[in-house]
Amino acid sequence: MNHQSEDQINFSIGDIVELNPEKVAHGGSFVARANGRVFFVRHSLPGETVRAVITGSGPKNRFFFADTVEVLSASANRRQHPWAPADALLAAQENRLPVGGMEFGHITPSVQQELKAVVIAEQLQRLGGIAADHPLLEQLTVKPVSEKELGQRTRVHFGVDAQRHIAMYPHQSNEPQTVDGFPLAAAALENLHLEQLELSGISRVDAAVSSTGQRFVQFTVGAENKPAVVAENLKPQLEQLWGDFQERRIAVRFTAERISGRGRGVRAADVLWGDPVLQENVSFEGAKLNFEVDGAGFWQNHTAAPATLSALVREFADLKSGETAFDLYAGAGLLTGVLADAVGEKGHVLSVEGSPVTSSNAEKNFARQGISRTERSSKTVIKVVRGDVAKVLRNVSTKPEYRAFARPDVVVLDPSREGAGRQVMEQIDQLDPRAIVYVACDPAALGRDTGYLRELGWSLAKVQGLDMYPCTHHVETIARFERR
């Protein structure tokens, strides 16, 4: 350590410091102050005294990142971590880093939810400009979506390590560590025993299970290999592990690594065994919706999330029969189905999604006799558009084919982690809906977009957090905005 001034010490990566975390920060760490410096400490809790190793620093060493290695005085909210590979204290004893994916595992579930509520409120205050003492922030809660913490994820993703086994990455590390599965995964995914495969030529494994028990496994083949060759080499292992896997409704795809660009897609060189389209059923408030979704396409990643989120969005949208609603960033159309059921046969729904594969799922789901229509929405005018939300919204106000959708009553948006941004918020404001319902998977993005909406004259009318990702710092937030 280099002494800078009497009370400011310059720390270096690898130094061990004693810290007293005070409060939770966005991103899964806790804020502590020592020797005139700010620390973002992972795997700790407010009120504890911990020893932590410095893992990184901010610009000009203004703040540091640290990982807890020992707890000197534990919070009453701490518990034994349910999974050894992600247990930071065990990892420190074994001289390795904990893998990511369960960074809140050491915290009792109700306190995980309380901490996530604090983070949402703070982002809405700091980035959204809402007063800290606003009753909606003071009363903000995060509700669990299920009583069970483990075994609920329906989509899992693994890297592959040097020994060619499934692996996960420690926080901000490129060095994967072998894992023997993932306890947050649904039993049907754990039962695939992916950890038993020797994954030559493969860089990533994604697995999904539908509510109807179909399974899909996608192997991403490293750039230096051909999917067809890797597939033939792996096939005997898959047959040994899963038997007649197509008979058991396990579909498998081998796809080449994407060197650049975002999004998922099916390409000519892909090898596919079985049907990659998963049948998903969602029941809520007397309505039953069915969907077809590509196994690698977006679907809410928790057994209880589609139904819980659907019911909440329906309540927050508060649509009346015959009205018009937008579902922006719609995926395969989960919320499109909810909104169409709410506006009924005289209503209109515009559903916009950018991913070609997921959008073509939505097109089929909402075709005239599509499986995602309920009795109430059998005749609803539903227009599914494939494209970038900002571009489509530009067309809504100018192109004749959107005439029936020019004045939405309610706009629902559920963007990816980066949020919607100023342009899209301005476009929605121009459409002048009665309400905007924002579904956010990152409270900071919600905070930024709330700031734009407030500048445009909107105010927060309702907000609720949902704990769709237990044992992690991630949280879903649903917010309703109305014009001031």
Ligand SMILES: C[S@@+](CC[C@H](N)C(=O)[O-])C[C@H]1O[C@@H](n2cnc3c(N)ncnc32)[C@H](O)[C@@H]1O
């Ligand atoms: C969080 S998912 C929401 C999906 C859907 N609401 C659901 O519940 O299943 C976000 C979706 O937005 C899509 N997306 C991301 N950026 C987009 C953009 N600029 N324009 C259109 N769609 C986009 C992604 O492909 C993804 O399907």
